[in-house]
Amino acid sequence: MAQNRTDSPSRQERRKARTRAALIKAAQSVVAAGRLNAPILEITQAADVGMGSFYNHFDSREQLFRAAVDDALERHGNRFDEWSACLDDPAHAFAQSFRLTGRIHRREPALSQVLFTFGLAMAAVDNGLARRASRDIDRAVLAGRFVVPDTDLAMVVVAGAVLCLGRLLHDQPERDHATSTDHVAQTVLRMLGMPGEEASEICQRPLPSLDDPP
Amino acid sequence: MAQNRTDSPSRQERRKARTRAALIKAAQSVVAAGRLNAPILEITQAADVGMGSFYNHFDSREQLFRAAVDDALERHGNRFDEWSACLDDPAHAFAQSFRLTGRIHRREPALSQVLFTFGLAMAAVDNGLARRASRDIDRAVLAGRFVVPDTDLAMVVVAGAVLCLGRLLHDQPERDHATSTDHVAQTVLRMLGMPGEEASEICQRPLPSLDDPP
C-alpha cells in the first residue's frame, strides 16, 4: 500500500518502462518498413511482448506510432544538440544540423523513412526536430546572423526542404548526398538572410563524424 | 466480334469510364477525409457502385488511391496551365501558380488535404503538379529570369514549401493565407535567383479569381 519512498523508479516501474520501450522500438522498425497497417500482433511479436501487454500501454496502433515517431525525432534532435553544444555561432549550429540531417538520410535509412512516412506531421513545430530548428533560427536572428521576419514562415521552407531532400535522395540513390545536401543548405541559409559568400563558406566547414558519439 | 470502327468510345466504354470516374471521385473524398483505411465497401457505396465492380477496375485500395491522387494533381495542374496560358513571362507564370496553390489550401480544403495526405509522393517529379513546376522553372532559366544550377534541387525546396505551407495554413486557421503565401512565394523566387525587388513586385500582381473558370 505504501508508495515507494525514493524518487528512483521501482523494479516494477522499470519493467513496465522496458516493455513500453520495446513496443516503441518495434513500432519504429515497422513504420520504417512502411507497414503502417501491420497487425498489432506483428508489432508485439517483433517487440517480444505478449499481445495483451500492448493494451496496457496504448489504446490503438495509431497512438503507438505517434509515440514512436516522437521518440525518434526527440532522440535525434538531442543528438544534434550535443554535436552543436560547443558552437558559439547559432547560424553555424543551424547549418551543421541541417547538413547532418541530409547525411542521415543515407546513413540511417530507417530514421529517414520514419521522417517522411510521417513527414508532414513533422512540419508542425511541436516535434523535437522542428522545435530545435525554430529555436536555432530565433537565436541566430537575435545574434544578428539571420534576417527573418516570420519564423513560422521560414520554418515552412526549412521543414519542406528537409523532407523533400530526403525524398529526392531516396529516389535518386546515385546522387551525391553530401554535395546535394550542402547545396540545399546554402540555399536555405541565403533564404534566411545570410549573404551568399558566407552561406557558402559555412556549408564547407568540416562536420563532426556521424560515427563519433557526440 | 468486329471492333467498333469509329474512334469514339462505345456506349459500353463510356459506361465503364463513368464507373471508374465515380470510384476515383469517391476515393478523393475518402482520402480528403483522411480515411485511408476505409473499407472498399464504403468507397463503392460512396461511388454508388456495386462492390464487385471495384475489382473490375483496380486490384487494391492502394492502387485506387494512387489513381485518385494523380487525377487530382493532374486536374489542378491543368487548371493552373490555363490560367497562365496568356502570360509571356515564365517567371510570372511560376509565381502565379505558386500563389494560387497557397490560396487553394483555404479555398478547397479537400484538395489541400489530398495534397498533404500523400504529400511526399508529390515531391517526386512524376506527378502533374510538380512536373509543371519543373517545366516552368526550366523555361524561366532559359528566358534568363531564374538562375538555377540544378532544377531537381530547386524543386526540393519548392515542393517542400508548397506542402509545408499547406500544413501551416491548416494548423493556424487564423493566419492570413494570402499574405503568408505571397511572402513564401517571394522567398522562393529569390531562392530561384530573382532580385529581391522584382520578386516582391511579381508577388503583388493581381491574380485571376479562383471563381472564374480559367
Place this chain on the structure above:
DNA sequence: ATTATCTATAGATCTATAGATAATGC
C-alpha cells in the same frame, strides 16, 4: 496483495470471388 504480463479466443470486420443479372453489340 497488487500489478504487469501472458495466452487463447469470441466476435467483429473485411477482402475477394462466385454466380446472377443487366446492358450493349451485331
Place this chain on the structure above:
DNA sequence: ATTATCTATAGATCTATAGATAATGC
C-alpha cells in the same frame, strides 16, 4: 454473344478482452 455490373457470402484476418500466470512489494 459478350461484357460490365450487381448481390450475397465464404473464408481470412484482426481487435480487444477475459482469465490465467508470473513478478514485485511489503
